[in-house]
């Protein structure tokens with residue numbers, strides 16, 4: 001069964017009398033455990049697709065079924081609930097709460113779903129260990145490097161054990177070594193069974209995915225299995 | 238998220254910008270502070286006036302000369318000459334009047350009192366012996382004006398304790414010493430007990446002379462300024478008022494009560510007038526309270542709007558991670574309530590401190606009322622909800638995509 005099922009998805013932005021077609025009749029499925037990269041030139045509709053997949057926005061037409069739930073017709077609060085339980089976001093700009101400890105940042109989505117404090121702390125500590133930050137749990141976000149902040153963000157994305165991890169240009173703000181660290185984490189998570197969708201315009205990032213969908217003018221230009229052998233990266237730490 | 242956690246989080250957010258938090262609460266501090274100060278002083282004032290009135294005697298009826306326009310209830314201050322010592326004696330001796338116990342005819346005037354090189358302008362009251370029991374004036378040393386003094390128009394005088402202090406010096410014994418009123422020498426025979434009064438009508442500053450002496454020797458008149466009547470008990474006040482009224486109308490040969498040449502005031506009339514003044518004062522305070530809290534609340538709203546705008550990205554992130562509308566609204570309202578409640582509590586202490594100091598300066602009893610503390614906390618909390626509502630709504634309405642993109 002597909003964890004993501006997108007069919008005939010279109011998104012048309014209407015500003016005054018101008019209509020911009022950002023996505024047009026896009027259909028694809030993502031199986032559990034896949035590692036998918038979505039590529040395309042600037043303006044090709046990547047972010048629009050990411051917003052819809054992330055339940056941050058609704059399509060103009062078409063349907064989107066995430067883990068068995070039809071997301072395309074939900075209310076604002078229902079969408080918030082879907083984002084909380086089923087989607088782990090990793091943003092280009094990390095988007096941690098400022099001047100807040102790594103631990104608290106990781107705990108935030110669990111707080112919104114009503115997990116008890118003790119349970120939240122335990123889970124957050126586990127996750128920070130997985131991303132290699134067990135010695136940085138009480139550092140606030142501004143005391144961490146970009147790569148470390150993004151690792152906190154990944155731990156946060158995992159906190160609700162989501163159906164998919166959705167990363168929008170997760171390495172866009174990082175230097176090369178830190179970029180490799182982050183890619184390495186995504187690969188490890190994927191090996192552990194997590195479904196990952198990365199949006200990127202950088203081909204060498206996309207090359208680490210198992211499957212690459214390329215968008216062009218809001219339509220799927222190509223959808224291929226990445227045959228190239230995975231590049232071996234050095235482990236972090 | 239639990240409320241205690243939310244409160245903790247809000248506190249640490251507010252602690253990040255202490256100066257702004259302080260300035261934001263300042264309006265509420267000043268607002269609540271002045272309200273508490275005024276209320277507390279108002280209550281002290283009211284209490285002190287009530288005490289004073291009650292200390293004059295609770296079964297007291299006061300008959301004054303001058304016209305009245307409805308019944309016997311007096312309409313304005315008159316300096317009529319229509320009440321006489323004979324009226325008072327007739328009242329006291331009447332067999333028709335069953336509801337009164339004691340009658341005290343009085344003539345009060347201000348005059349200059351001199352002893353040695355000291356002098357003072359004060360209230361001189363011509364009295365008979367009944368004055369002491371009607372007005373609850375007791376003697377600290379010596380004796381009060383006696384019937385013999387009245388009959389013989391002696392030049393004996395009884396003084397209040399403040400007069401002793403001011404003319405003879407604190408703690409001195411004035412008995413047997415001479416006091417001059419309007420140049421006429423009087424012999425001091427008694428000092429009254431202190432009533433601890435304050436303000437304009439302070440019995441501790443009174444000087445008592447025999448009524449007949451006051452009328453014939455000091456002021457050269459044959460009328461009274463007041464007849465004070467003590468009713469048998471507080472349940473017969475209205476009946477006593479009517480009996481006295483009809484008795485005096487008959488004596489003065491007046492048929493129409495609206496044409497009465499005197500008026501009767503009861504303790505409850507005076508208390509009623511005072512409580513009317515007090516309630517006017519209270520509504521005035523409520524007005525000031527509303528205005529100052531409005532200004533304080535607008536300050537809070539302003540700060541909260543700035544905060545919401547500044548934290549647009551944070552709000553977007555929180556919504557992306559699963560915060561519902563209600564969660565965001567609660568977060569910002571809790572922040573606003575903490576701001577205003579802090580202001581309210583600080584303002585309360587500030588107000589209590591200020592009213593303590595002021596009441597010491599103007600010599601009023603200091604009272605802390607539980608209701609004013611509840612008011613401070615309740616009103617400031619409510620201000621937080623009212624003025625935090627709109628900013629919280631703006632925050633909750635933000636779209637996560639737009640908010641995350643916001644620079």
Ligand SMILES: Nc1ncnc2c1ncn2[C@@H]1O[C@H](COP(=O)(O)OP(=O)(O)O)[C@@H](O)[C@H]1O
Pocket residue numbers: 013014015020021022040041042043044045046047048049
């Ligand atoms: N909020 C919007 N209003 C109008 N047009 C938009 C909006 N967001 C994106 N677009 C348009 O939709 C198209 C796809 O944009 P986007 O999804 O951001 O592409 P990408 O992320 O691949 O650069 C572009 O032409 C863009 O101008």
Ligand SMILES: [Mg+2]
Pocket residue numbers: 046047
């Ligand atoms: Mg984009």
